[in-house]
Amino acid sequence: MAKIKFYTRSKDEDSPASVYMRYTDNDGVNEIIRTDFKMVPRYWNAKKQTFRDDILTSGVIDEEDLLDMDAKFTELKDFILRASYKLSGPVTLKWLKDTMEDFGRDETPQDETLMDYLKRYIKEARNGDRFATVNGLKRIYSKETVRSFTGLQTALELFFKETHREYDFNDINLRFYDEFVKFYYDRKCSPNYVGRLIKTLKTIMRAAFDEDKHTNQQQEKKSFRAMSVKIDKIYLTPQEIKQIADLDLSDNKHYEEVRDIFLVGCYTAQRYGDFSKLNESNIIEEKGKKYIKINNQNKTRTEVIIPISGELNAILKKYDYKLPKSHPQKVNAAIKKIGEKAGINSDIYLDEYEGSKPVTRHYKKFEKISTHCCRRSGITNMVHAKIPLHQIMLISGHATEKEFMKYVRTTKMENAEELSKHEYFSQLRVAK
Numbered sequence: 001m002a003k004i005k006f007y008t009r010s011k012d013e014d015s016p017a018s019v020y021m022r023y024t025d026n027d028g029v030n031e032i033i034r035t036d037f038k039m040v041p042r043y044w045n046a047k048k049q050t051f052r053d054d055i056l057t058s059g060v061i062d063e064e065d066l067l068d069m070d071a072k073f074t075e076l077k078d079f080i081l082r083a084s085y086k087l088s089g090p091v092t093l094k095w096l097k098d099t100m101e102d103f104g105r106d107e108t109p110q111d112e113t114l115m116d117y118l119k120r121y122i123k124e125a126r127n128g129d130r131f132a133t134v135n136g137l138k139r140i141y142s143k144e145t146v147r148s149f150t151g152l153q154t155a156l157e158l159f160f161k162e163t164h165r166e167y168d169f170n171d172i173n174l175r176f177y178d179e180f181v182k183f184y185y186d187r188k189c190s191p192n193y194v195g196r197l198i199k200t201l202k203t204i205m206r207a208a209f210d211e212d213k214h215t216n217q218q219q220e221k222k223s224f225r226a227m228s229v230k231i232d233k234i235y236l237t238p239q240e241i242k243q244i245a246d247l248d249l250s251d252n253k254h255y256e257e258v259r260d261i262f263l264v265g266c267y268t269a270q271r272y273g274d275f276s277k278l279n280e281s282n283i284i285e286e287k288g289k290k291y292i293k294i295n296n297q298n299k300t301r302t303e304v305i306i307p308i309s310g311e312l313n314a315i316l317k318k319y320d321y322k323l324p325k326s327h328p329q330k331v332n333a334a335i336k337k338i339g340e341k342a343g344i345n346s347d348i349y350l351d352e353y354e355g356s357k358p359v360t361r362h363y364k365k366f367e368k369i370s371t372h373c374c375r376r377s378g379i380t381n382m383v384h385a386k387i388p389l390h391q392i393m394l395i396s397g398h399a400t401e402k403e404f405m406k407y408v409r410t411t412k413m414e415n416a417e418e419l420s421k422h423e424y425f426s427q428l429r430v431a432k
Contacts, residue, residue, distance in 0.1 A: 001026055002084055002091075004077045005049060006035070013042040021096075023080065029091045033100060037072065079103045082129065114169050115156065117208050122149045142299045143273065152200040159183055169214035172205060177224050185355035191229045192353075199226035232350035234368045235377040235409040241266050243342040245311065257324045258334040260315045262374060264323065267312040269378025269396050272328050272371040273298040280321040283308075302397040332370045339366030379407040384414075 002025040010017030019037040024030050043055035051070065055061060061069070083099050084091055112120070124130035125146050131138040132145065159180060160166045167176055177198070184194045205219045218224060236244075245263055249256040265275045274297050284293045284305075290313065292306040308316070316323075344366045351360055375396070382392045389401065398404035410418075419425060 002029075002081055004080055005046070006037075006044075006073055007046045008039065008041040008044065010041055014040060017041055021076070021080075023084075023091060023096060025084075025091065027090060031091060031093050031096050033093065033096045035076070035100070037069070039069070076100075076103055079129075082127075086128070112213060114167065114172070114204075114208070115153075115160075117169075117213055118149070118153055118156070118204055121204060121207065122146065122153065125149060139301055142301075144299050148196065148200050149204070152197055152204070155184070155197050156201075169205070169208060170216050172201070172216060173218040174221065174223055188354045190231070190353040191227045191356060192231065195227040198224070202226065229353065231352055233376060233409065234348065234350075234365060234373055235380045236266065236344070236369070236373060237377075238381055240342070240344050240365075241377065241381075243344060244338060247338065247342045249338070249341075255334055255338055258326065258331050259338050260318065261323055261326050261331060262335050262338075262371070264312065264315055265371060265374025266377045266381075267309055267315075268292060268306050269375050269382065269392075270294070270304075270306075271297070271299060271375055272331075275374070276323060276326055276328075276331075278316070278321075278323055283316070283321055297397045300397055300399070302399070304395055304397045306395050328371050335369050335371070336366055339369040340364075342366075344369065376407050376409055379404070380409045383408050384410070384418075 002023065005022050005024075006019050007022065008017040008019060016038040017040070019035045019039055020032055021035050022030070022032050040055075040058075040060050043052045043058060043060060045052050051066060055066065080096070080099055080103070083102075087095070121130065125132075125141040128140045130141070132141050156167075162183070163179070181194055181198075184197070202219050202224070205214075205216070208214055209217070241263065244259060247259065249259055261276055264278065265272060268275050268278075274294055278292060278294075282292050282294060284291050290308045292308060292312075294304050294306075296302070297304060345364045348363050348365050348368070349360055350363065350368070351358060353359065379392060379396055382395075383389070389404065393399075393401070393404050396404065396407070398407075
């Protein structure tokens with residue numbers, strides 16, 4: 001376990017002296033570095049790592065400055081320890097110096113702009129120095145959420161550049177909202193894309209408000225809404241998944257690996273960030289049956305346990321229970337060609353948007369296959385197989401039925417065919 005202690009080396013007990021920091025751990029590391037702090041040695045208890053009680057009556061420092069210095073010691077200690085937890089190798093003197101410099105640069109400017117604050121927020125969220133609050137609990141931000149913050153940064157930077165104005169906290173009002181939405185609608189961005197940007201901006205504005213960075217509450221008005229619309233998205237039926245699984249790709253190793261990774265997503269109904277990293281550590285066995293256990297889903301930090309079907313086990317066993325490394329962009333590019341080879345080429349018509357304008361577009365189904373439809377396919381096929389929703393949600397990791405139902409896809413004809421089997425319709429008779 002790592003420990004950090006502060007002390008002085010001066011023999012003069014009554015004059016300000018440099019403060020040194022000693023870092024030790026169970027691996028035998030014992031490094032010392034001088035900090036930028038100074039204090040009077042007489043009033044520091046090195047053993048207890050606290051200031052002595054008589055310091056406030058000494059006239060050396062007042063209470064406000066004392067509390068500030070004490071807080072600085074704690075902040076530096078926590079900063080170094082957090083950084084060391086993420087370090088893969090041993091702590092070195094150079095690493096300590098570099099980390100100390102990072103701490104000095106990490107101090108928050110007194111007059112942060114909206115963009116300054118957003119950049120710092122992203123850095124802290126990415127480094128694990130800022131936490132999200134979910135169901136009353138603090139936890140680190142997922143990579144997906146951090147990407148939404150960086151997406152907002154990119155969107156704002158383009159907007160500022162094109163409008164020749166950098167908006168600050170107090171400029172975020174309904175006029176800004178209308179101009180921002182129009183700006184991205186004019187670029188054919190969908191309402192859902194723009195809505196996600198607005199939702200993320202509201203998150204940042206609320207966080208900054210809580211930290212007393214501004215007093216603006218315009219973003220809380222009803223008109224400042226994060227719009228969303230329902231758009232058509234495909235899923236693959238069990239037969240289409242089988243067509244992909246039965247395809248002979250032995251002459252193309254890349255396609256074969258992409259196909260297998262994709263199928264694991266369909267069989268597990270997980271997000272790409274979770275199913276693509278499965279390995280032997282995720283396999284558990286209970287009463288002679290194997291399961292996949294994911295302790296913390298990337299996005300929600302939810303634990304899920306998934307039964308391993310025969311098809312899924314065959315793929316995992318093929319790779320010694322450690323899937324090949326992949327990248328979503330490469331998988332998305334290849335799986336479309338694989339889908340075409342598998343004959344998934346039915347005509348589909350999807351309702352989409354160009355800006356705020358709804359449009360219907362024609363595709364061959366293989367053109368819309370991507371890693372996103374793995375989870376959608378897995379969930380939808382389990383629903384069609386009459387597995388109770390609450391049991392599927394325990395596998396998918398959804399906390400609410402509302403969010404879960406966004407992944408369920410049923411065409412009107414599929415719905416009609418299913419209803420035709422219901423006794424209500426089967427008992428109907430034509431009146432004589």
